[in-house]
Amino acid sequence: MPQIKRVFEGFFKKSLLFRITTLLLAAGMVWLVYTNTIGKKSSMPQFQTAKVEKGTIVSTVSASGQVLTTNILSITTEASGVVKKVNVKDTDRVFAGQKLAEVTLDTAGLEKNAQAFASLVSAQNGVNSARNSYRSAVATAEKVLDEVKGHDKDETFTQKESRTKAEVARDNAYDGMKSAEANLAAASLSYRSTTPIITAPFSGVIGSINLVEGMVLESAASTTSINSQRVAVIKGDSLPVISVGLSEVDVPKVKVGQKVTVTLDSLADKTFTGVVATVDRVGATISNVTSYTAKIKLDSASGEILPNMAATANVILDTKTEVLIAPASAISTRDGISIARVLKNGKEEEIQVEAGLVSDTGVEIISGLAEGETVITGTISAARSSGTQTRSIFSGGFGIGGGSR
Template sequence: TQASGVVSKVYIENGQNVKSGDKIAELDLDMVGKQRSSQALASYLSAKNNLENAKINYYALQSDLLTNWKSFMDLAQTSLYENSDKSPHTANRQLPEFMITNVDWLSAEAKYKQQANIVRQTQTSLNSAWGTYQQTSSTIYAPISGKVTGLSLQVGSVLTAQSNTSGTAASQKIASIQTDASPIIQVNLTQVDTPKVKIGNKVTITFDAFPGKSFSGKVISIDTIGTVSSGVTTYPAYIKLDTEVPEIFSNMTANANIITQIKDNILIVPLSSVQTTSGSSTVRVMKDNQVTSADVEVGESNDTQTEIVSGVSEGDIIITGQTNTTTGSTGTTTSPFGNTRGGFGGAGGLGGAAGGGQRR
């Protein structure tokens, strides 16, 4: 609201459901509030008068258009300008009489269309003026339907006039209205991940606020224009949860794992175990207590795992890292891949936040 004054009545409570247009509260406007409301009312009445005048001109031009159209059609259908088979007499239609009548009709049509645009513009101005008047009204109304949260008003509360840097009236928040729509989660994709992600991809989401819990959703939009910050380009993707979760609030931190591809019955190894040089990939394999290098062909990968298309077999022991055992000596960390065939997901680990796109 842009109104200012003392709250005289509050119609609703926190947690209560309201419909668009329901009364929230009443104010006894102070001097500034009354001045703003009077100015807004005057602007609204002026906009309403402008619309009425625009409609009067619109109807007059519509009548003029129909008159000129009839004159043109009556003339065009005479034997001088139309052949017996109803085809136009092209040569005679170059005569001044016909051309002037035709131009009069086309001019009337252009003026009519221009006035129709003016009517639409003045209607928009009227809607805007009405919205501003409601913002300054002593009665505060619910702008949308939903559940009221964070209501800060009580009888006797004082709302002071707010202004922006240009000195014009500014709105102040008195409550939020939460809709029934599922929250929208925004995540930022890297340049590498963006081409892989498609609208409709399934997503698993976790929230820092709910350890041990995960939620499902899907990608509903991708901003392919992107934004640049500190020389790094990211592309926002928007995810909608499959179900409504009342405990999720706007601006909660979320982590999303976007499934771009699913492969079944494949061989996978930890990403850290694959070494790639000049386009060739290898892994270190433990055989007969000896470490050997094996050339492999890799397939899809995510942040933690890589698909092995060929080069090693199920059950091979792969060296995944190196550990220090004593000063000056090292040991190897191995992992036996005796049961590595299963599902394989796509890109993941994309940080984001629960957005308020469906919450107000």
């Protein structure tokens, strides 16, 4: 201590310039030592790491769209008058053709029903006539064909003309019969909608009934035209269908029968499952962007799913279990070669790996890495307080591009 005291006393006896110079030299020495040891060490990059682990990896294609149908159909009537009786209530299960309600028709309703019945009878007569014409045309064509049978090579012009006329008449008669049958179907529906008996169009569960015994079903302003009114809805037993658009990169990977998971924007906490039912391979181009429609049939129905709800579907391309998986951010591609960044003895190394399936967050490692090995998923430079993380150049390689996950 006396020696240190004498050194300080001697130092302060020196001139001011000497003391300042000495202090500056000492500070410079300290800074030099720091920057070459501690400072240099602290400026080295810091790595974010993860372990290669065994697990299940799922490769998917993502597409967005909307609920196409939930198999909910409005039950309507063109009848007008007073509701006489309501035979069902909400949540009742009904069968096709079951009587739901009865209406006592007013004058406008009776007139509309009578007109519809007349149209139905006329359409039925038209079908009968068209079928007779078709049978006659078929008989004539068969007779002509019998006459020219065996004359394929020496058929005369007259025979060919007769055969052609008979075949054309037969085909026209067939088309006329089909047209008459379509008119009959339309007339039948129109008549049924004007009758006082309201029935279920198919089997399902009734809901949203807005009929009350004694209430009046109003007619339109014109007595010759009555508006169709919704009296209830019926939810069928078939399953909801989702329609989504696929990019031209993804459509070759999607096939009928593949499993799908579906989420709806309005039901974000629920996930539904289904299968790919159809895939349109023709597509449509809008603003130089081609999209291909796929329809997905859900495995189960839900009363919460409504028509036109926005949906996101993940089509499962492949699934593997008990495989090595590395984070996608640890794998990059370079000239078609998969590269993994690994941490060994505190230093970064790059090694070539063989990659398999790719998911949203992981890559299957076929060879090149072992279970438990440490890979680098990001780098944080100490010189940048914001902690900027380096990005992997992995960008949907290995043939799972576009919307693939």
